[in-house]
Amino acid sequence: MNLFDVYPLIPVTIDRAEGCRLWDDQGQEYLDLYGGHAVISIGHTHPHYVKRIKDQLDKIAFYSNSVEIPIQQELAKKLGHLSCLHDYQLFLVNSGAEANENAIKMASFASGKSGFIAFSGAFHGRTSGAVALTDNPKIVAPCNAREDFHILPWGDIEAVEEALKSNTIAGIIIEGIQGVGGIQVPEPDFLRGISSLAKKYEAKLILDEVQSGYGRTGRFFAHQWVDGIMPDLITMAKGMGNGFPIGGLMISPEFKASYGLLGTTFGGNHLACAAGLAVLEVLEQENLQAKALELGDRLIEELKTIPGIIEVRGKGLMIGIDLDRDAGPVRNELVKKYHMFTGSAAGKQTIRLLPPLSVEWNQLNSFLTALKEILAN
Secondary structure, eight states: OOOOOOOOOOSOOEEEEEBTEEEETTOOEEEESSHHHHTOSSOBTOHHHHHHHHHHHHHOSOOOTTSOOHHHHHHHHHHHHHHTOTTOEEEEESSHHHHHHHHHHHHHHHHSOOEEEEETTOOOOSSHHHHHTSSOGGGOOTTTOOTTEEEEOTTOHHHHHHHHTTSOEEEEEEESSBTTTTSBOOOHHHHHHHHHHHHHTTOEEEEEOTTTTTTTTSSSSGGGGSTTOOOSEEEEOGGGTTTSOOEEEEEOTTSOOOTTSSOOSSTTOHHHHHHHHHHHHHHHHTTHHHHHHHHHHHHHHHHTTSTTEEEEEEETTEEEEEESSOHHHHHHHHHHTTOEEOBOOSSTTEEEEOOOTTOOHHHHHHHHHHHHHHHTO
16 A cells, blocks of 8 residues: 655655754754744653653553543643633644634534635635635635635735625634745734624634744734734644644633533543643743744844845744745755755745744754855855
8 A cells, every 4th residue: 555645745754853953864964944834842852741741651641531631631721821811711632623623613603603704825724614714725625615614815804894794704713823824924903803893793713823822923822912812712733742643722711611512532632631731841941932032033133134035024933934036946955955944835935934942043043054055046
């Protein structure tokens, strides 16, 4: 049997990893400035993370949500503390797409409506409802397409209100900062505007923080840079488990739970919660959120001075770099000659940087040197 060939692969086989460094099966070292799609938040094979998972594995790896699992409550308490969203409720799942599916479902349950609004450049997942709100027609199958799911122009508050006037919209979903869309940061007035309109028309506001959450931008969630935004639902995954599959849905206090309303077999299992707790503990102990902001600000300012770069966007260690040329060959040279991994985006001229939050300035500076050399040629 062969693998279903759906991934364009970098011809490198990673054999081991530590911190922000990777080694292939030939012993060549690489610098990881992409973290496997923003997944590696505290660094590869962090000792505390490894120990947490190993210790849990010695006790019990899994049992379903038919019994009490105290480590789930421990994770929820720690998450409430670090995010400062103590009153929210937590539903644990396995991925960002699954978190978004459950957010869509909760908004529809609560409002009694079926329509949704997303925005151009959005990426919310590849599953049934999430993909219908993702701005990529190539991955939306006919069975996913929905006439009452609307992808509106980014930043167009008038279009949002016009759609809401139909009284069919259950919710509005927006990324704290768009990731795949090229690190597009929503204007504060736009976020405040859609939040206000959601309340006015009795729709639910869903903040997709799957990529932009967990301290990456210098705030726990990217939307927390905008005062007064209290989403009805917040989705997260990626950096939540540092590589272990885990996702979550934070649900505002106005929603009432009932048995069977939501469900998952693997969500919130013992190992996933151990990984999730380890991430939060390291984020707090090593002050990685503040570090992300400090290093990100410094990196962004340096990037803006490099000839060949036409725009830099982002916050903290979530950065989009627009070049004056196709980014593909530049990214390839970074891998082959300089042994550095970076990310692509929907725009062909964009490089995405999403390094582990444990990255050091000397590592980021080596990237600056390499990028200058490439763009000078």
